[in-house]
Amino acid sequence: MTSKERRKAPVFPRLVLLGLFTASVFSFLGTELVWFSLFSHFQAYLATAWVAILALFRLMPAFPRSFWQPKLVTRAGVLMLLGHGLMIASLYFPVTPPELESPNEVDIIWFNMMYNSDALRELEELIAKDPPDILAFGEIGPHVDIELPGYTFQLRSPKHHLLLVSRLPLEFSKLVQVPGAGREQLSTRVAVGRRRFELSVVHMRQPIYPSHFQEFQVLGETAQKGNDVILIGDFNTTVWSSQFRDFVSDVELHHGREGRGIQNTWSPTFARWAQLPIDHMLYRGSIELQELEAMEWTQSDHRPIRGKFLIGGKLRRKFTRDD
Template structure:
């Protein structure tokens, strides 16, 4: 009896062809991520550098085992390109001198549809932040958090029934706090001015729209531009806490950093992805804490799952003292 071997050959070839096609698409996406200014979809491709790196690393290893030299080299090169964008997050930058008073800030996108009110309250009590920015809060959320008022008596909020309600809760008094509206859709931004050991600290909470289409992408970018102008109006040191709906690999995030002079608090602490909690293979770091040059970040971490599609962000920091700043100028 004769057996046909073409089916066995095709089965043997097909996995390599599929792997090569998939690796090719990831290589194309790697390049597309650098072209985000040309098309909003290209900009979306910039957010998955960690996934690209891991997939290309695994693909290159398989190609190497399979003695497919050129695919192994190609995937290796593109894996290194993505790795070069990730490594800086693990390298500490030029930080400010530590201040006399350690503070803790927290950012939570509670998720408007989240009903785990008790879980969120318990987490806040366990972390004990000095102040926090809460996103996607409506009137129900504010009512559920009323039990924290004795600990956080100072607040400014703009509750909404869409995804853009915002609140600032603080245990330390602020000199002033206001709600501003930015962008065409008038997304609220909370701006508060604190005094820390006699020095000014501006805290800005924000939540630009997600880039779900060309128009929304343009709106988000406009809101980031207006956010930069708000930062420029502040006195003293500045901290921005927000779900910016963008990762640090987007060219528009780079614009925000260059325009404001702020730095990413993740420097030295790694990727720290925050969204979406239910899809770990697609985790991306879109919840940010940006700080000015006079703020020393001592620790930054991601909190546990609290019912939201975002993980909380907790940052321990201090404001550089005047004495340390005078010493730097000598």
């Protein structure tokens, strides 16, 4: 393309491509650097955008004429698409499960209700035939009570609108404060048969707030105190962000999407097509996650996630009448 032809070519396609290229570079940086982490959430959407751009180059001969050296632009697009594709594909790589001897099964559901009472009724109908062992809720409201048959044990944070109800006994339950952030996390030990595991429930603020990083720090300190640990909740960040990746690495965790794909859980109510995987189940120790399901939903901006775990680890001593 000559300089004269380039001046006559439409500017808008070049601006779109420049913005897309910048967003892609920032998204890759966001997997390692906190300052760019917001861009890292949109790997799937950026990959889709590059597919569309490359299709235009292929199918519309007039489109490449807007660019100087269109072949170079095409190669850059293929490179960006490959990078995003690898980020997405990493979630489908299988994980080698630990060898567990006669493990116990535990079924857990996490659900951010968005303060919607209809969402609770919908959940009750959904689990009526197959109730989980543990239910954890976010944005439930301080005055909403869960009255489900068999869920004897309960832990609540009225201040932060978190609630945990369980069929299994809860031990050493407490509310963990996040200093300077006005946030709380639920922490308890769950008894399943003769085994125990630590369970934490969180609803973090968005990563634009400094307290988001404090919450990761406090959660990590809690998790590192236990050997067999499960962490669940709304982390308000995706698996690709630098803070999430660092957290998983530093605390030596597995996240539930390993080998299972994206499984989006959140979308704004005004644009259901725009979805992100920001609700998570993480674990470490003698624990295996057999299934992870982002459940179908209509009454909240979040989908519940259900995880079915196998709990191994040390067996507690059997008590006898002489004890």
